[in-house]
Amino acid sequence: GAAAETKRWTLNDFDIGKPLGRGKFGHVYLAREKRSNHIVALKVLFKSQLKQSQVEHQLRREVEIQSHLRHPNILRLYGYFYDQKRVYLILEYAAKGELYKELQKCNYFSERRAATYVASLARALIYCHGKHVIHRDIKPENLLIGAQGELKIADFGWSVHTFNRRRTMCGTLDYLPPEMVESVEHDASVDIWSLGVLCYEFLYGIPSFEAKEHSDTYRRIVQVDLKFPSKPVVSSSAKDLISQMLVKETSQRLPLHKLLEHPWIVQNAEPS
Numbered sequence: 592g593a594a595a596e597t598k599r600w601t602l603n604d605f606d607i608g609k610p611l612g613r614g615k616f617g618h619v620y621l622a623r624e625k626r627s628n629h630i631v632a633l634k635v636l637f638k639s640q641l642k643q644s645q646v647e648h649q650l651r652r653e654v655e656i657q658s659h660l661r662h663p664n665i666l667r668l669y670g671y672f673y674d675q676k677r678v679y680l681i682l683e684y685a686a687k688g689e690l691y692k693e694l695q696k697c698n699y700f701s702e703r704r705a706a707t708y709v710a711s712l713a714r715a716l717i718y719c720h721g722k723h724v725i726h727r728d729i730k731p732e733n734l735l736i737g738a739q740g741e742l743k744i745a746d747f748g749w750s751v752h753t754f755n756r757r758r759t760m761c762g763t764l765d766y767l768p769p770e771m772v773e774s775v776e777h778d779a780s781v782d783i784w785s786l787g788v789l790c791y792e793f794l795y796g797i798p799s800f801e802a803k804e805h806s807d808t809y810r811r812i813v814q815v816d817l818k819f820p821s822k823p824v825v826s827s828s829a830k831d832l833i834s835q836m837l838v839k840e841t842s843q844r845l846p847l848h849k850l851l852e853h854p855w856i857v858q859n860a861e862p863s
């Protein structure tokens with residue numbers, strides 16, 4: 592509630608439980624807020640590492656963006672606090688853990704499971720784009736699974752508020768610094784592309800443009816070198832959807848609301 596937003600949290604407000612995972616910047620622990628007995632995930636980030644990697648502004652942007660997002664398929668960031676050495680993110684706990692581990696275990700998902708995940712991600716991204724937020728980092732490592740098996744997009748560390756194009760379109764680009772010119776290129780359609788790669792990976796167990804060397808992956812992406820393996824067998828309807836998302840021209844990518852009407856989604860996704 593509103594109280595939670597303004598309250599100054601400290602580590603003493605929590606009982607710390609088992610480690611849930613370790614990321615580049617720090618560890619994640621199961622925790623219980625003592626007063627409410629509410630179970631949360633507590634991500635502990637070392638200030639030294641944040642400073643060293645110059646990502647403090649990214650973290651601030653994530654906290655700001657996440658504080659306005661409320662959606663069943665977006666992992667909540669309830670708040671944060673810090674002490675001398677660390678920053679703590681108070682996060683919704685996703686009881687069934689990391690999606691990429693599930694994908695490694697199964698190799699690839701059934702068409703029904705893949706379509707259900709893709710539909711819920713599309714709904715979450717429609718919600719984000721409606722608030723002019725693009726995630727920009729949709730990949731299995733940033734997806735968690737809730738207690739009822741529902742998908743949760745996590746880690747908005749790379750998300751941005753899209754610039755109001757009218758503001759930049761009528762003004763000349765000439766005086767904009769590279770980072771603003773670059774992000775004008777970044778519009779919401781980047782998430783459609785990533786969702787297409789993710790759909791491919793759900794069905795085949797490998798990302799659509801995987802290659803041994805980075806340079807080869809780069810070339811396959813810019814050439815949209817999309818090939819469908821013969822195994823596992825995947826419906827032509829699924830391949831049709833993926834082919835409409837992995838399109839080089841950003842304006843030609845299948846809009847997310849049209850994705851939800853695609854026959855493969857309609858026939859395979861569990862009702863939300």
Ligand SMILES: O=C(O)Cn1ncc2ncnc(NCCc3cnc(NC(=O)Nc4cccc(Cl)c4)s3)c21
Pocket residue numbers: 611612613614616619632634636646647649650653666680682683684685686687688689735745746747748
């Ligand atoms: O995933 C696991 O390891 C284990 N796991 N298992 C269950 C579970 N339930 C909830 N959360 C988990 N993990 C944390 C997920 C995150 C959400 N939001 C984040 N944001 C972030 O890291 N931001 C950030 C960090 C460093 C720099 C910058 Cl710029 C930004 S991480 C869970």
